[in-house]
Amino acid sequence: MKKIQSTCNYCSLDCNLDFYVEENRVVRAVPTKGYPVNDGFCCIKGLSLDKQQTTVKPGSLPKIRREDGSFQTVSWDEGFAHVAGKLREIQEKYGEESVAGISTGQLTLEEFAIFGHVMRNYLKANVDGNTRLCMATAVVAHKQSYGFDAPGFTLKDLELSDTIIFIGANPVVAHPILWGRVRQNQVPGHKVIVIDPRRSETAMNADYWYGLTWRSDLLLLYTVANQLIEKDYIDHGFIENHTEKFEEFKEFVKAYPLERGAAGTGLSEEQILELVELIHRGKRVSFWWTMGVNQGYEAVRTAQAIINLALMTGNIGRPGTGANSITGQCNAMGSRAYSNTAVFFGGGDFTNPARRERIAGVLGVDDAMLAEKPTKTYNQIIEGIHAGEIKGLWILCTNPRHSWTNNETFASAVKKLELFVVQDIYDSIESAWECTVFFPVVPGLKKEGTYINLERRLSAMRPVLDRGADEISDYEAILGVGKALGMGDALKGWETPRDCFNLMRECSRNMPCDITGVTWESLTDSHGIQWPYPEGREEENREEERRLYGDGQFFTPSKKAQFVFEEVRANPLPVSGEFPYVLNTGRGSVGQWHTQSRTKEVRFVEDVSLKRAYLYMNTELAKEMGIREMEEIQVVSVNGQNARFAVKITDNVRYGELYAPIHYIECNKLTPSLYDPYSKEPSYKATPVRVEKVH
Numbered sequence: 001m002k003k004i005q006s007t008c009n010y011c012s013l014d015c016n017l018d019f020y021v022e023e024n025r026v027v028r029a030v031p032t033k034g035y036p037v038n039d040g041f042c043c044i045k046g047l048s049l050d051k052q053q054t055t056v057k058p059g060s061l062p063k064i065r066r067e068d069g070s071f072q073t074v075s076w077d078e079g080f081a082h083v084a085g086k087l088r089e090i091q092e093k094y095g096e097e098s099v100a101g102i103s104t105g106q107l108t109l110e111e112f113a114i115f116g117h118v119m120r121n122y123l124k125a126n127v128d129g130n131t132r133l134c135m136a137t138a139v140v141a142h143k144q145s146y147g148f149d150a151p152g153f154t155l156k157d158l159e160l161s162d163t164i165i166f167i168g169a170n171p172v173v174a175h176p177i178l179w180g181r182v183r184q185n186q187v188p189g190h191k192v193i194v195i196d197p198r199r200s201e202t203a204m205n206a207d208y209w210y211g212l213t214w215r216s217d218l219l220l221l222y223t224v225a226n227q228l229i230e231k232d233y234i235d236h237g238f239i240e241n242h243t244e245k246f247e248e249f250k251e252f253v254k255a256y257p258l259e260r261g262a263a264g265t266g267l268s269e270e271q272i273l274e275l276v277e278l279i280h281r282g283k284r285v286s287f288w289w290t291m292g293v294n295q296g297y298e299a300v301r302t303a304q305a306i307i308n309l310a311l312m313t314g315n316i317g318r319p320g321t322g323a324n325s326i327t328g329q330c331n332a333m334g335s336r337a338y339s340n341t342a343v344f345f346g347g348g349d350f351t352n353p354a355r356r357e358r359i360a361g362v363l364g365v366d367d368a369m370l371a372e373k374p375t376k377t378y379n380q381i382i383e384g385i386h387a388g389e390i391k392g393l394w395i396l397c398t399n400p401r402h403s404w405t406n407n408e409t410f411a412s413a414v415k416k417l418e419l420f421v422v423q424d425i426y427d428s429i430e431s432a433w434e435c436t437v438f439f440p441v442v443p444g445l446k447k448e449g450t451y452i453n454l455e456r457r458l459s460a461m462r463p464v465l466d467r468g469a470d471e472i473s474d475y476e477a478i479l480g481v482g483k484a485l486g487m488g489d490a491l492k493g494w495e496t497p498r499d500c501f502n503l504m505r506e507c508s509r510n511m512p513c514d515i516t517g518v519t520w521e522s523l524t525d526s527h528g529i530q531w532p533y534p535e536g537r538e539e540e541n542r543e544e545e546r547r548l549y550g551d552g553q554f555f556t557p558s559k560k561a562q563f564v565f566e567e568v569r570a571n572p573l574p575v576s577g578e579f580p581y582v583l584n585t586g587r588g589s590v591g592q593w594h595t596q597s598r599t600k601e602v603r604f605v606e607d608v609s610l611k612r613a614y615l616y617m618n619t620e621l622a623k624e625m626g627i628r629e630m631e632e633i634q635v636v637s638v639n640g641q642n643a644r645f646a647v648k649i650t651d652n653v654r655y656g657e658l659y660a661p662i663h664y665i666e667c668n669k670l671t672p673s674l675y676d677p678y679s680k681e682p683s684y685k686a687t688p689v690r691v692e693k694v695h
Ligand SMILES: Nc1nc2c(c(=O)[nH]1)N[C@H]1C(S)=C(S)[C@@H](COP(=O)(O)OP(=O)(O)OC[C@H]3O[C@@H](n4cnc5c(=O)[nH]c(N)nc54)[C@H](O)[C@@H]3O)O[C@H]1N2
Pocket: 011, 012, 134, 167, 168, 169, 170, 171, 173, 174, 175, 195, 196, 197, 198, 200, 213, 214, 215, 216, 217, 290, 291, 292, 293, 327, 328, 329, 584, 585, 586, 587, 588, 589, 590, 591, 592, 593, 594, 685
């Protein structure tokens, strides 16, 4: 029996597991003991990875749609030639930017990089990722406040903090291993605080729950900031030495007195003051946020309002502190730095001459071959297809027909495409319904590459199972198209994921995310390595859990963090007489993953969750409307669509609010085309709706 250590490629923890293999079958998957993230534990999704051994039927080949709508199976070489030919043809007819890609936060760092090289550099196409639906807000917030997209914390901080504040985050369901770290916190009298309109599973397990009115976080955070300043609960030394624009911020938050905060958040003045005291009394206060913050119409400013609180109280860079953005997908962090979409490989601007020269040198190509600007955003790509400007789309490892906001707009868009390539481990996903080409690729158990987790830890995915004939990986599929496009020498040095990793290491040199001290070999069977890890400085970075900003130095030109703030805006989509309720959306249970293509195979999930779409409704509201448990209702959305759901009655959502798990396609039929102006992340969590009985 062989034992192979690899990485779980669901959530951002990147737990490691030991896979025991006999005759090319996984017989046992055991969470790796001693691995700093999950040390012998993991959740049901990781334990069920062995179900994904045969997703692609052995010998699966690409499929191309014929005129009559049926599919023809072709060889891989024919598949590559077809896609390359079509991409070229469309670009010649409609211009370079008439082809686009939508990528993901769930592939390997090397797969992002080569997709970015082929699509963004060579073809000059736009490629955005599903990370736009997830982390874009935190990315923009970090860049503006810290000067680089660098979350500074380490998971150990959850064990060292005396005041742990979760804002719009539900780790009990979404990040169970992270929640496990909270449970290991031994600091006497430590407090767990949850800010969430819903009494989430995490709120139920917390010491304090602040059930504010949906979308009122920014108002609450400015009110809290004003109180902290008025009471002089701030760290003058830190503010003076390590931040900029505090005086302006101080003036600005004077417009947020206690009464205004209480009126707009639905919390009492006492509750707000209690929260202020909790922050003040904490010696090591840590703030943690996720999608309840990132997915809103003023999300970036909300994330920065959290950062501002940490800065002004000096709760950053020290053990157990920080304004900490929790990442979602297993390699969102790899995508953020190496997909060549928002920034160059390893970070930096597409227009910075020094960066251009450096990247061109490492890749051995002409400067003119590199992408010239950040990509168009996800919504612009979908809008571009509708407008007839984009005619070719290649998506991989994401299922937007289900997950994109207002998802009928995706369905109608793709009908207009001349080329629609879907690359996935299942051909049954909703996004493949309309594809013109399907590329079947192998799942994580059969490939190799690098993942970066939420605390900047690189870890190795190593092949657990051998592949059959014709089974290829995402990396090889992208490389195949690149070769068929005639990239020639521009693909020199990109032959294998390992080669690509070496290129990316070089690209990262002297950047904040420098990984030049990490080698492919040193990641295999390792404890993972957090960036930065520059070559020659391995000794000083030896510690297994490291955080950033301990020296009070940030990545801005002045090395000081910035207070960034802006007036609270009126909700562009308020409830009304016609749409009196708010539909909140999010994760349903630990065993369910997004669009459920993978977790539907998990026995446990089948047993405990419903097969049909459902939502949670408050007991009072259900009573008032005469709705019984599991009755089917119709929900009509402000976006003009409607969908049916079974009702689960609960007191954990409040009167006037509904909560729908995202794991059913009906959920995003109802969400609006509304985005944060800076990050262009969809506002998924607060859609005005009305409820109708179905007779
Ligand atoms: N089991 C499981 N785990 C997952 C995933 C999965 O699909 N399944 N997905 C992974 C991914 S990619 C991500 S991004 C993470 C997401 O992780 P989380 O963000 O923790 O999960 P969500 O359920 O999307 O939303 C968190 C909370 O935001 C709250 N919220 C809604 N509106 C507001 C508001 O106005 N203010 C505040 N303060 N809170 C609000 C919701 O009520 C919800 O409890 O989970 C990751 N982990």
